[in-house]
Amino acid sequence: MKKIHLLILKSFIRPFIVTFFVVMFVLLMLFLFKYIDDLIGKGFQWYIILELMAYSSATNVAMALPLSVLLSSIMTYGSLGENYELVAIKSAGISLRRAMYPMIIVISVLAISAFLFSDYMLPIANLKFYSLLYDARQQKSAFLIKEGVFNNSFQGYSIRVDRKDPDGQTLHGIMIYQRNPAENNNNVLFAKEGLQYRTPNNQYLVLQLKDGIRYEENPGQYGNNNRQRFTRFRFKTTEQKFDLSVFDLKRTAESDFSRNFQMMNAKQLRHYRDSTQHHIDSGATTNFRLVGAYYRYFAFPHKYKNKTVAYIPYKPDSVVKDRIQDLNIKSTAIANASNEATSIKNAIKLRADNYKNVSREIRSSIVEYQKKFTLSVACLALFLIGAPLGAIIRKGGLGLPVVVSVIFFLIYYIISTIGEKSVKEGDMSPLVGMWIAIFVLTPIGLFLSYKAATDSVLFDVDLYKKFFSKFIPKRFQKNAAR
Numbered sequence: 001m002k003k004i005h006l007l008i009l010k011s012f013i014r015p016f017i018v019t020f021f022v023v024m025f026v027l028l029m030l031f032l033f034k035y036i037d038d039l040i041g042k043g044f045q046w047y048i049i050l051e052l053m054a055y056s057s058a059t060n061v062a063m064a065l066p067l068s069v070l071l072s073s074i075m076t077y078g079s080l081g082e083n084y085e086l087v088a089i090k091s092a093g094i095s096l097r098r099a100m101y102p103m104i105i106v107i108s109v110l111a112i113s114a115f116l117f118s119d120y121m122l123p124i125a126n127l128k129f130y131s132l133l134y135d136a137r138q139q140k141s142a143f144l145i146k147e148g149v150f151n152n153s154f155q156g157y158s159i160r161v162d163r164k165d166p167d168g169q170t171l172h173g174i175m176i177y178q179r180n181p182a183e184n185n186n187n188v189l190f191a192k193e194g195l196q197y198r199t200p201n202n203q204y205l206v207l208q209l210k211d212g213i214r215y216e217e218n219p220g221q222y223g224n225n226n227r228q229r230f231t232r233f234r235f236k237t238t239e240q241k242f243d244l245s246v247f248d249l250k251r252t253a254e255s256d257f258s259r260n261f262q263m264m265n266a267k268q269l270r271h272y273r274d275s276t277q278h279h280i281d282s283g284a285t286t287n288f289r290l291v292g293a294y295y296r297y298f299a300f301p302h303k304y305k306n307k308t309v310a311y312i313p314y315k316p317d318s319v320v321k322d323r324i325q326d327l328n329i330k331s332t333a334i335a336n337a338s339n340e341a342t343s344i345k346n347a348i349k350l351r352a353d354n355y356k357n358v359s360r361e362i363r364s365s366i367v368e369y370q371k372k373f374t375l376s377v378a379c380l381a382l383f384l385i386g387a388p389l390g391a392i393i394r395k396g397g398l399g400l401p402v403v404v405s406v407i408f409f410l411i412y413y414i415i416s417t418i419g420e421k422s423v424k425e426g427d428m429s430p431l432v433g434m435w436i437a438i439f440v441l442t443p444i445g446l447f448l449s450y451k452a453a454t455d456s457v458l459f460d461v462d463l464y465k466k467f468f469s470k471f472i473p474k475r476f477q478k479n480a481a482r
Helices: 003-039 046-059 061-082 085-091 101-138 266-292 316-323 327-393 400-425 430-453 461-469 474-481
Strands: 157-164 170-180 185-198 204-218 229-243
Touching: 003 046, 003 061, 003 101, 046 061, 046 101, 061 085, 061 101, 061 327, 061 400, 101 327, 170 204, 266 327, 327 400, 327 430, 400 430
Parallel strands: none
Antiparallel strands: 157 170, 170 185, 185 204, 204 229
């Protein structure tokens, strides 16, 4: 490998690693901002939050990798152009295309790695991330008694406290409402003050109550005395225990989420698409048999002496007006036709709705299948834009390259999102919708590569001033100069 190629590779690897982790960090912060309300105050262990963040980072690779390739390529070639290193390379008789060969190889290896990641590792990361996130969002909030608010965290209990001391443990004006549907009784407890604490094994929450009264309503006994009983107890001190196991994280079986398309690899997606399409094709034959019972024999072409006789297309107006003269027969024919049409509609309505849902699922599976390839090709397409663009603008660092890369990435992301939604709605072919962003950006990258190879001054402001000055009268130019 030539020293020039080694120089370019070293100039690319460092900004690529930095920008990749910076983008991953930004996307991780967006994840935390989005789900912060579902995670705070639920008593999770620290490793649960860390596990969620790790899985979220894996799912963000599909967005972070293309942006990092674009930004780092602009920074690399922009820095080489700003330091006149590209000029030295060209003066040595090495063209820009030849200097890009090792970078193209590296990006190709990166694209293949991205495909393998999206096909093997990303489905597993999605499965673990969404299953854990679902359980975390379904988890009850950690038991925090607030002043003047009924807390229903414990099943069968409602707890209200008028005031809490600054220590957070001493309570005043306590009311505990308990309902037991099995025994059909209601209990209400009032206490002037109390103290709350947890047992050493963190299994129970204990409330030590002082100076209170307890009211109980119990159904009557069977037999002679079947009247409802009301009992009142006064106490100086008593304790109430509440089981804290309801706040433990309950994990749902990951198999319940495995049918989602984001949790499937390419082989599973192909199998689902083929099997579902076969089911639709077999259902079409069943639909024909179901509807055929409502049609008359002469409505279909039939064979007569080994010859297919085509039926004559009927004209509704001529049948009703010309061939049927009697008004009663005419109204009966119209009513029978309307009933048959209604029967056919009711027979196929449910099947038509099912066909729409299944077709939408097939399109969604195709979207996920194509995503595994578009991620790899997007890295190549954005590199074709970033490398020549950096050579043209000749600016390194995190200033102008960041602005330019964000603009092009937004164009790619918006177009791909619109195409994906159009495919899922059935308004666009899956091949066109999922690859339209690549089709738009690749010609731009080839055009910029040509301009960079020919030392084009595409972003030279003076060039555009001279061009537009031809259309401005000289007197206005003199006034502007003054």
